[in-house]
Amino acid sequence: MFVKNPEYFLTIAKERSISKAAEQLYLSQPYLSQYLAKLEHTLGVALMDRSHTPLTLTTAGEVFYAYLERQSYLDRQLFSDLRDIQDRNRPVLHIGVSPWRGAMLLPDILPLFTPQFPDVQVVLHEAAVPELTKLAEDSVIDFCIMHIPSDLTELSYELIMREHVFLIGHKSHPLLRGLDSPYDRPLQFTQLRQLERERIIMLPSDWRLAKLLHNTFSVLNIDPQNILVTTNNTTAINLAAENMGFAFLQESGISRTPYLDRLACFTIGDPPLTCPTAVVYKKNGFLSPAARAFIDLTKEFYRRFNRDGNF
Known part of the structure; x- marks a missing residue:
């Protein structure tokens, strides 16, 4: 469907005001009001709920707004692709x-x-x-x-997918010594409370995986005393491989480490904790x-x- 001056409606929706939109577009308010009325008449639906101040989109208006945004994006993509073809x-x-x-x-x-x-x-x-x-x-x-x-x-x-969250640590650590739990056949780690005084390498607390783990700790009434925060999973893996603490990571982030022979990997909980x-x-x-x-x-x-x- 061809819509003339779609930026007019998009601006009204964003500003939630015909007068503010008119200022943004350097148009008169009466002209923009007439534009909106004609558009609604053409479509046969009300796009704006005028009973609210500031204006709000009706359900039909939200659908139309999403359509125009998508159309605008597709137009930009089309011109970009055609320009690339022309310029080789x-x-x-x-x-x-x-x-x-x-x-x-x-x-x-x-x-x-x-x-x-x-x-x-x-x-x-x-x-x-x-x-x-x-x-x-x-x-x-x-x-x-x-x-x-x-x-x-x-x-x-x-x-x-929902990836398993693994606890990883050096095989020689006293808590893990003698446990056969390789990456491809991980055991369930059932003694999380024993980690309270161990160094735990964690991602920042506002990241999704860290939130899941802090929630798990809270449910189990576990209060880790020694947390080292990093924004890089590779750092976490390398520190664990040097027996410098335990790390919690999604399993796919461990698969390419060259230190798998040094590490023991465990799932957490039953069913195992996962992260989408x-x-x-x-x-x-x-x-x-x-x-x-x-x-x-x-x-x-x-x-x-x-x-x-x-x-």
Whole structure:
């Protein structure tokens, strides 16, 4: 459907006021009011609830707003793709990941993706998990691979899987000595209280995995006394491999460490504690065929960690 001057309606919705929108658009208020009335007449529905101040979108208005946002994004994507073709530029796929996940994913997925899309240039945006949400909201990246964000106002997601959370520690530690619990056959660790005075290497407390663990500690009335906070899972693995503490990590973040022979890995709880991993992207955004192919390859990659069918 062709909508004339869609930015007029989008501005009214964002400003929640016809007069403020008119100022933003350098239009007169009567003209913008007439525009809205004609638009509603054409569509046959009320788009704004005028009984509220500031204005609010009706249910039909919310649907129409989402449509216009998606149309605007598709228009920009179309012109960008056509410009790339004209200029013979390579199409670009922007992917957001945390540094450790990028180091783990790309060596497995790129060799499968590149033969299918040899002309696509992959740009990796490696950032801390909280920053990835902002990159997706601002359409800087096509999608990111991360935990499900708490605020989904502007984002959509596809669940990849619920990964087991592993407790890892050096095999020679007194609490683990004699326990045969390798990465591919982990035992359940049932003595979490014994870790209260051990050094525990944790991600920041506002990150999804840390929140899950702090909630687990609270339920079990466990109060760790020695927490070392890092934003890098690789740091956590390396410290655990040097017998400098215990770490809690999602299992896929451990698979490529060269120190697996030094580490014992354990699940936590029954059923085992898990943390959801998802593909996150802008709501109503456009996923190119290359983006969709990369996402599908990522889902297939994570299937190898699916020990119990827990998607």
